Amino acid sequence: MKRLFPALAALLLMAIPAGAQSEPADISAAARGVVRVVIMASDGEAVTPISHGTGFAVTPNRIVTNAHVVRAALQDDTLRIAIVPPDGDSADYARVLAVSEAKDLAIIETTGKLRLPPLTISGVPAGDGAEVSAVGYPMNVDRAQGLDLPDLFRPQPPVKSRGFISGARPSRDVDTLLHTAPIARGNSGGPLLDSCGRVLGVNSFGTSSDDAADAEFSFAVSDKELLPFLKGAGITPAVNALPCQSMAQLDEAERERLANEQAAARARLAERAESDRARRERAMMEAELSVLDDRENGMAIAGLLLLLSLGAGFAAWNLRTREDGGKASRIAGVVAAAALIGALAVWFTRPGIDAIDRRAADALADDGGSGELTPTSATESGAAELTCTIVPSRSRIVSQPPKDLDFAWNSNGCVNGRTQYGFADGKWSRLFVPNSEDAVSVNSFDPATRTFRTDKFALGQSAMARARQARSRYHAPECGSQDAASRLGEMQSGVVALLPTQANERLVYSCRPSDQG
Known part of the structure; x- marks a missing residue:
């Protein structure tokens, strides 16, 4: 037993x-x-x-x-x-x-x-x-x-x-x-x-x-x-x-979500490429038919003008001996010359084969496309008034559940017109080391996906004292000043180096323009 x-x-x-x-x-x-x-x-x-x-x-x-x-x-x-x-x-x-x-x-x-x-x-x-x-x-x-x-x-x-x-x-x-x-x-x-x-x-x-x-x-x-x-x-x-849910579970779910998003993006890109290819082929076909039709019409008109020029020239030759002093002959000669010039002009101005590509590109542009298969960027480069809502499935909330937050984002990393975010390693972030709480928070924002995130690191009193000391060694640059984002990104690295590798709490918000309700 x-x-x-x-x-x-x-x-x-x-x-x-x-x-x-x-x-x-x-x-x-x-x-x-x-x-x-x-x-x-x-x-x-x-x-x-x-x-x-x-x-x-x-x-x-x-x-x-x-x-x-x-x-x-x-x-x-x-x-x-x-x-x-x-x-x-x-x-x-x-x-x-x-x-x-x-x-x-x-x-x-x-x-x-x-x-x-x-x-x-x-x-x-x-x-x-x-x-x-x-x-x-x-x-x-x-x-x-x-x-x-x-x-x-x-x-x-x-x-x-x-x-x-x-x-x-x-x-x-x-x-x-x-x-x-x-x-x-x-x-x-x-x-x-x-x-x-x-x-x-x-x-x-x-x-x-x-x-x-x-x-x-x-x-x-x-x-x-x-x-x-x-x-x-x-x-x-x-x-x-x-x-x-554990942070390991959250990280695994985040990796799966990113993989699914990347797969969906690749599928959308492939679908768009196929759609663009079909539109381009259709535009090329229509442009080719249009150019060939214009070339044939031009050649026919040039031929008619050439015949007119020959006829008028022949008439001018025959009328040169009339008793009107050559007036009729001169008129016929002018007509012959004008017809010949018109025939040459029509012949040399008829569209060439290279016009097919230009007409196809113009047709694609008129249809709302550039004619190029280049992916577009979702990055929001301008200012935006945003309302951010917590996403529980992507968050690890171990304290009291947070409320929605509002903030104004500017392309230079200035938030609410007063808080500068640093830019380092391709990310916008701002580190907060409060005196009233034994926890360091790292806020980050991705303008491309409009995702706001807070990682909170709970520290003991001794570790918190070291973090506060490291934070006291720099003053955040004025919001929107010259090179403020890059300078702050470098300044914050000293405090970040003191933090544990894993946060205790992660809050992920999805943001939308405030005027969308």
Whole structure:
């Protein structure tokens, strides 16, 4: 029987699609907002940790944890709550805003300058068998590392463990999620995340057994309890109910989309070439018939004029001896000369064979074509007022779903008349390194396809400090100034070099002229 469990586990793992697995970058991005919550006592000189748990930010200064994590501080007002972030060098104190003992939930608020990246709540329930990750600060890991109690105040990254949803079930009149991601004492109050790093619940407790053969399970208070609790406290968190797809899935879909577009473009080009070939052949045939007809008519007219010239000349010869002093002869001679000149003019001005190509080209131009089989460019070179709408199928949205955006694009890369975009490697882009958020955004725009895209890179406090330092080394050129696009494209390269190879979030918008509604 013992050998059967590993085999069944292997089969279950094989049955899980690759795209459902958590991407480490997503879990690490969410972990930036996961903190250690330390209950501490102080005698005015020394600080002594009493216990600790985990919490996660739902706003930059408000943190969710378990009620039992802060219970001691609620019962003894001499105890204080310390918040230790996973990165950086700034800890903070916190006060309790709301508590639900029945739901084992609490909200605490930082009292200093510490600001954290909020986690996004999943707006869809977790399905049985879905992969999940627990993030927190288990005490057994601290003990294994030999950490003393004072080390609890030193920023450290939280521990991440992976498991699967085993079902949703009420526990003590609380809606909970049963899962297999290992947790221990200290994990209490930490988030249970889906494969996109969105919060499914708040880890609360686990099973315990003296029998080593028993499987271990953990319980998390579900979002069905968390969201009403937050609403009751006047907090509106970021909620995302869109399907979760991995960046690998998105990249593969994008490659397939581009391949399909290129195949369709080649098919359209071939169809156009065939259509142009047929039009050209028809135009050549009509031009050839027209030229040959004009040549035959010209030759016939020249022949008639030549005969007229010969007849008039013959008459002039015969009339030279008349008694009218040669007047009739001279008239006939003028007629003969004029007819001869007309015959020569008609003969030499009749269309040649080369006129066939010219008439065919003129006919194609009149028909709306240039006569050349050259592809046209879809590049929009002028200014445009655009409205851009998110394309969910091409986007990876792990935070709150975005709204439509409006912007004015100019061919020199000046957006809204004030923001210059850089041009490098054939792409228009603008890099944003905010002071209020620990994430770098790279906006790009393709005028040919009217596609606007935002790639967001979630960084820790240390990495974000380096990005801000690199950004401070240059000033973006004035919008529309001489060589502004190329200069900015080169300036931004220093910050881009600090970014991870893969973004955490990708927003793709399809843009259309604003006057099209």
